[in-house]
Amino acid sequence: MFFMSRRTLQTLPNTDGPPPTVAIVGPTAAGKSAVAMALASLVTGQIVNADALQLYRGMDIGTAKPSARDRDLVQHHCFDLWEVAERGTLAEFQQHARDALSTVVHAGAVPLLVGGSPLYVRSVVDELAIPPSDPVVRARLEREAAERGGPAMHDRLSRMDPSSGNAIDRRNVRRVIRALEVVEIAGSYTARLPAPTSWCPTLWLGVDRPRADLDQRVTERVQTMWDMGLVAEVEQLRACGLATAPTASKAIGYQEVLMFLDGELTQTEAQAAMGAATRKLARRQQRNFRQDKRITWLGADSVAHATELVRKWETRQA
Numbered sequence: 518m519f520f521m522s523r524r525t526l527q528t529l530p531n532t533d534g535p536p537p538t539v540a541i542v543g544p545t546a547a548g549k550s551a552v553a554m555a556l557a558s559l560v561t562g563q564i565v566n567a568d569a570l571q572l573y574r575g576m577d578i579g580t581a582k583p584s585a586r587d588r589d590l591v592q593h594h595c596f597d598l599w600e601v602a603e604r605g606t607l608a609e610f611q612q613h614a615r616d617a618l619s620t621v622v623h624a625g626a627v628p629l630l631v632g633g634s635p636l637y638v639r640s641v642v643d644e645l646a647i648p649p650s651d652p653v654v655r656a657r658l659e660r661e662a663a664e665r666g667g668p669a670m671h672d673r674l675s676r677m678d679p680s681s682g683n684a685i686d687r688r689n690v691r692r693v694i695r696a697l698e699v700v701e702i703a704g705s706y707t708a709r710l711p712a713p714t715s716w717c718p719t720l721w722l723g724v725d726r727p728r729a730d731l732d733q734r735v736t737e738r739v740q741t742m743w744d745m746g747l748v749a750e751v752e753q754l755r756a757c758g759l760a761t762a763p764t765a766s767k768a769i770g771y772q773e774v775l776m777f778l779d780g781e782l783t784q785t786e787a788q789a790a791m792g793a794a795t796r797k798l799a800r801r802q803q804r805n806f807r808q809d810k811r812i813t814w815l816g817a818d819s820v821a822h823a824t825e826l827v828r829k830w831e832t833r834q835a
Contacts, residue, residue, distance in 0.1 A: 535717030536622040537834050538642055539827055540567075540630045542806055543724035544799035546734045548819070550583060552724050553631045555820040557591040560827050563621045565614055566595040567632025567641060570768050572610060573601050575754050578747045579770035581738065594621065601765045602758030604655075607640055607647050614641040618717070627827065635805045644714040648699040658694045659763070667693060674700070691767065713811065720830045722823050723806060723814040732796055739770075739792045743784075748774055769794045 539562070541553050553564050566572070570580045574597040583593055594617035599605040614630070618641070621628040632638045639645050662670045667690035674693055675682030678700045685692050726734065751759065751774040759765055760775055770791050777787040806812060815822045 536618040536628060537718040537720075538565075538618055538628045538630050539720045539722060539830075540632075540638055540642055541722050541724060541823075542632060542635075542638055542812065544731065544802040544806070545633045545795060546731060546738050546799060547724045547726050548734075549631050549633065549724045550581070550587075552722075552815070552819050552823060553629045554583075554587055554591055556823050556827065557627075557629055559820070559824045560627050560831075561625070562627040562629045563592040563594065563624070565617045565621065565628050565630045565641075566593065567614065567630050567634065567637045569605075569610070569632075569634055569637055570765070571596055572598045572605055573603075573765050574599065575601050575750070575757065576765060576768070576771070578742050578745050578750045579768065579774075581742075592621075592626075600757065601754050602762045604652075604763045606650055607636070608650070610637065611640045611645075611647065627831075633802050635802070635809070639713065642715065642717055642719045644716045648702075651698065651702055654701055655694065655698050658697050662690055662694055670694060670697065673697065713809065718834060719811075720827065721809070721812040722826065723812040724819060725803065725806075725814060731799055735795045735799065736792055739788055739795065742770060743788060748777070751775060751778065769798060 539556075541549050541556075543549050550564075553562070556562055557564060564583070568580065570576055571582050572595065573580075576582070582596065587593070595610070595614050598610070598613060618628045618630070630638060630641055640647065658670070668687055670690065671682065671685070671687035671693050674685070674697050678696065681696045681700070685696055687693070725731075747770060751771055754765070754771070755775070755778070759771065765771060766775065773782065773787040773791040773794070776782045776790075777784060782790065813826060
């Protein structure tokens with residue numbers, strides 16, 4: 518069976534090429550991590566994170582980061598790469614994650630790439646050219662956005678690159694700024710992901726739930742996070758620069774708790790806003806992943822189904 522031992526790996530051709538990978542994807546709160554944990558014990562797997570916010574140190578409760586117990590049971594990779602005040606980039610993550618995939622394969626294990634962002638998952642397993650970045654240009658554009666407002670920046674983008682202006686929601690100021698940055702550096706910006714071309718052999722497995730079930734899980738998750746100490750976590754991170762962090766401050770949960778701490782929302786309002794934002798995110802993730810026909814959606818007994826698919830896929834890779 519492929520990946521099951523160092524001896525097996527040594528007998529296979531092209532083991533130094535792009536590492537065969539199992540991608541476990543789906544909307545937030547669907548249960549991807551639970552499936553990955555169970556699958557890892559059955560197929561000798563290790564987990565590689567593709568959740569953008571779990572890359573930040575200290576953002577544990579609000580991102581549903583794996584517990585210390587889970588990390589003791591199964592080896593995890595690509596967590597806690599950056600301080601909360603840093604701006605991690607997709608290009609940096611891509612390199613970290615691909616290195617982790619190779620590390621897992623050479624250890625004789627199956628890489629289980631787990632995440633809910635199509636962009637972050639695809640940046641690892643697909644041929645995805647990441648547009649250039651310039652921190653000086655980005656900082657200037659952010660200052661201009663703070664002074665002039667998001668709509669004015671979107672108007673500028675529409676003049677400079679009409680196709681991107683049409684494709685990007687004018688309310689998404691962060692994405693507008695990124696598009697302007699790329700247009701200024703490279704001359705144009707593609708607002709949509711290209712047709713997928715695999716960088717490495719990948720088995721795509723999808724975890725999802727009926728809408729009502731998913732909504733209930735989101736509600737329960739929000740309450741659990743508050744009960745576990747999300748407010749205290751945010752207070753601690755605010756001392757480390759969370760409130761002005763370019764990425765972390767906009768994260769669902771952290772943004773609402775910051776508003777609660779500043780007196781802009783009551784606890785009930787903050788929890789409701791957090792739940793609404795999470796459900797909206799889950800809907801968007803469902804739509805995006807459902808468009809990718811490479812994904813096999815797991816049945817009710819998701820772990821057994823996933824194990825069967827991985828076993829068959831390993832045999833084909835050998």
